[in-house]
Amino acid sequence: ATPISITTAAGRGAQAGVLIKDAEALERMAAVNTLIVDKTGTLTMGKPRLTDTIALGDLPEADLLSLAAALERGSEHPLAAAIVDGAEAQGAARQEATDFEAVTGKGVRGKVGGRSVALGNAAMMKEMALDTAHAEAEADTLRALGKTAMFVAVDGALVGIVAVADPIKESTAQAIDALHAQGLRIIMATGDNERTAQAVADRLGIDEVRAGVLPEDKKTLIDQLRAKGRKIAMAGDGVNDAPALAAADVGIAMGTGADVAMESAGITLLGGDLMGIVRARKLARATLRNIK
Numbered sequence: 041a042t043p044i045s046i047t048t049a050a051g052r053g054a055q056a057g058v059l060i061k062d063a064e065a066l067e068r069m070a071a072v073n074t075l076i077v078d079k080t081g082t083l084t085m086g087k088p089r090l091t092d093t094i095a096l097g098d099l100p101e102a103d104l105l106s107l108a109a110a111l112e113r114g115s116e117h118p119l120a121a122a123i124v125d126g127a128e129a130q131g132a133a134r135q136e137a138t139d140f141e142a143v144t145g146k147g148v149r150g151k152v153g154g155r156s157v158a159l160g161n162a163a164m165m166k167e168m169a170l171d172t173a174h175a176e177a178e179a180d181t182l183r184a185l186g187k188t189a190m191f192v193a194v195d196g197a198l199v200g201i202v203a204v205a206d207p208i209k210e211s212t213a214q215a216i217d218a219l220h221a222q223g224l225r226i227i228m229a230t231g232d233n234e235r236t237a238q239a240v241a242d243r244l245g246i247d248e249v250r251a252g253v254l255p256e257d258k259k260t261l262i263d264q265l266r267a268k269g270r271k272i273a274m275a276g277d278g279v280n281d282a283p284a285l286a287a288a289d290v291g292i293a294m295g296t297g298a299d300v301a302m303e304s305a306g307i308t309l310l311g312g313d314l315m316g317i318v319r320a321r322k323l324a325r326a327t328l329r330n331i332k
């Protein structure tokens with residue numbers, strides 16, 4: 041390719057929906073050898089849908105869903121919207137929650153109709169001193185399909201599982217292949233369960249999976265890899281991803297995500313399409329050849 045100036049690169053990027061903050065972001069992008077990607081909202085559409093409601097005890101599925109949705113009305117997590125919409129679509133009774141509490145990276149809890157209800161991952165259940173061992177096989181079946189399984193507990197008993205699926209974006213597989221061809225190692229970092237994450241990673245040929253990662257740990261992961269001399273680009277969409285985007289050599293924000301993510305990033309992909317990273321990298325390389 042012909043060498044180009046930074047202004048030309050920025051202009052071509054902007055036309056293609058790739059916003060480059062400054063010359064430094066572009067220069068660093070040329071040197072990157074590792075890409076860390078958030079799963080939800082970055083590889084996937086970020087619009088999960090309720091797929092399964094499984095009763096583990098006597099509480100009927102409709103009641104399970106009603107209790108879960110009552111809690112999730114208080115949450116802004118994409119998983120919450122999936123459960124609320126799914127419950128409404130299935131005509132589950134609407135109930136109100138009080139004493140609502142969100143536990144970052146784990147789930148939600150509160151009181152519904154005089155009962156204590158908790159909903160979230162295994163770590164959430166552990167925090168409530170609940171053993172999920174007898175429900176893990178059921179959960180694993182869902183996770184192997186790339187679904188996120190969440191446990192429902194009522195008054196200290198595990199009563200069910202709800203699962204949601206977040207479809208992979210149409211362009212993701214092609215982008216991952218092109219990024220591999222550019223020589224990048226691709227690591228998925230997600231708060232989701234290991235099996236769910238691995239199922240999605242397998243479908244895309246992602247090199248490495250870091251699952252069960254709390255938001256603050258994404259930054260730690262980046263610091264560790266940089267200390268080993270890796271040049272890191274981090275792509276993410278969420279409010280929680282902002283510290284990691286700032287810690288990377290190049291932060292890449294999905295324009296479809298949170299504003300604070302874009303403020304922390306050197307590159308913003310307007311359409312939220314990962315092919316923008318392939319493009320940014322090509323522009324970065326062409327510019328660097330010109331500078332040198």
Ligand code: ADP
Nearest residue numbers: 080115117120145146147159160161230231232
């Ligand atoms: P991600 O990295 O995929 O954006 P998070 O770190 O936000 O995920 O959450 C990690 C896990 O914690 C989720 O996969 C889910 O099991 C659980 N969790 C988080 N928030 C909620 C919620 N509002 N309702 C139920 N489960 C939740």
Ligand code: MG
Nearest residue numbers: 078080081278
């Ligand atoms: Mg996310």
